Amino acid sequence: MLRFFEDVGRVAALLVATIKGLASVPRHGREILAQMYALGVGSLPLVVVVAAFTGAVTAVQAAYQLQGFLPLRYVGSMVQKFVLIELGPVLTALVVGGRVGAAIAAELGTMRVTEQIDALETLAIPPIPYLVMPRIVAATFMLPVVTVFADLVGVLGGLAVAYLSYDQSPHTYLEAVRNTFQSRDLYSGLTKAAFFGGSIGLMGSFYGFRTEGGAEGVGKSATQAVVASCVLVLALDYVLANLLFRVEF
């Protein structure tokens, strides 16, 4: 238990150091762009596949729940709400958390055990602004971008199922999507995604930085980063859901 609180303190210290490092964003622009490409564009294929099936399954479940209560033309509304508010941001974060969290932890962990991080320090290059800040900034900006694609593909996945399995015309489905669309749903989902992205970058960096030993240590750090990212995403989801959907602004 004591160790857990120690880790919480260390994560908070890393976050504060990263925020201080934001002053050097212009200096590390190239690194941030490279990370945005790797974390965001690199994750797109996997996210698109997951989102397509998520939308499809949501359409099937929505149709099942509507049967006997409401006309099936509301399938589009339900898919749109579920995907934009919850499934798009959360499933994207879990998928990206697995892929990116592990990649960051493994990369930084390898740099730690091969003394590359020590070498950076000896060159008077502070490692947190140089290594951690670009990854956290990139993940924070790119997860909402990737989530937009996930939302779009998820809604289209639902459309495919509505059309192929329930003989619903695309026009009917899209009308239902449009009629119940609220921009707040989209913005809230994307706000959540930004927080999820930041937490994935933070966890990957934290576990990568404290890697010890050789290959075994790197593997352990990658696993810990994924587990911590996923737990943090789910916990943040609950907190943010209360803030974004229960508090009137």
Add this chain to the structure above:
Amino acid sequence: MAAGMIAARGLVKRLGGRDVLAGVDLDVREGETLVLLGRSGSGKSVFLKHVIGLMRADAGRIELFGEDVTQADERTWNRLRRDVAMVFQAGALFDSMSVGENIALGLRHQTGAPEAEIQARVAECLGFVGLADTAGLKPSALSGGMRKRVGIARAIALRPRLLLYDEPTSGLDPVTSDVINRLVRALQKDLGVTSVVVTHDMQSAYHIADRIALLSQGRIRFTGTPDEVRVARDPVLRQFVEGTSQEPVA
């Protein structure tokens, strides 16, 4: 305290419940090459990390260029690290960058010099270590000896006054070891760099050292010139020099 590049007094570092450094007293004079000998795990690399601020002492005091750095903050270290550089055991090259970018990195961050000037300095450093045509290669394409030489090139790019070498010849064949030894000597002779070299390699120690120190049980047990080492009667030093595993291992 004696003036010099490094002055350590009673330096203590506890790691894993053990005093790895248990009161190290050591002076390194300007312009000399001091070789620090000791068995594996005796704390040689830990001492180097204190000299360059990668570790903080639990007790004792350390001065660098006459300035007390025992509790120095990051800003102080970043200023001092323009004058002190370290060559890591396995090179510690940044594997996402080319050889040239590895050497240019410190120059870009520290000097703000024009790119043409940085590239000229990169070429100069690579030429000095005999690897002029490797700037575009990735570290993964280099042999162990080449990686160590690139590590040296990166370390000298900012023209430091003090160079710390962590096992520069470990894992190398005798011929490549000799190349590294000559390089260490050349840096001292041509550039006037003061060096601290951590090694197990007695051949290398005799070749490059002005003075040799033996670290044993967390303390400096012996300090002297290579000639003094050859005739010393200290049993622990003799055992290390002769490479025997009989008592008294310390």
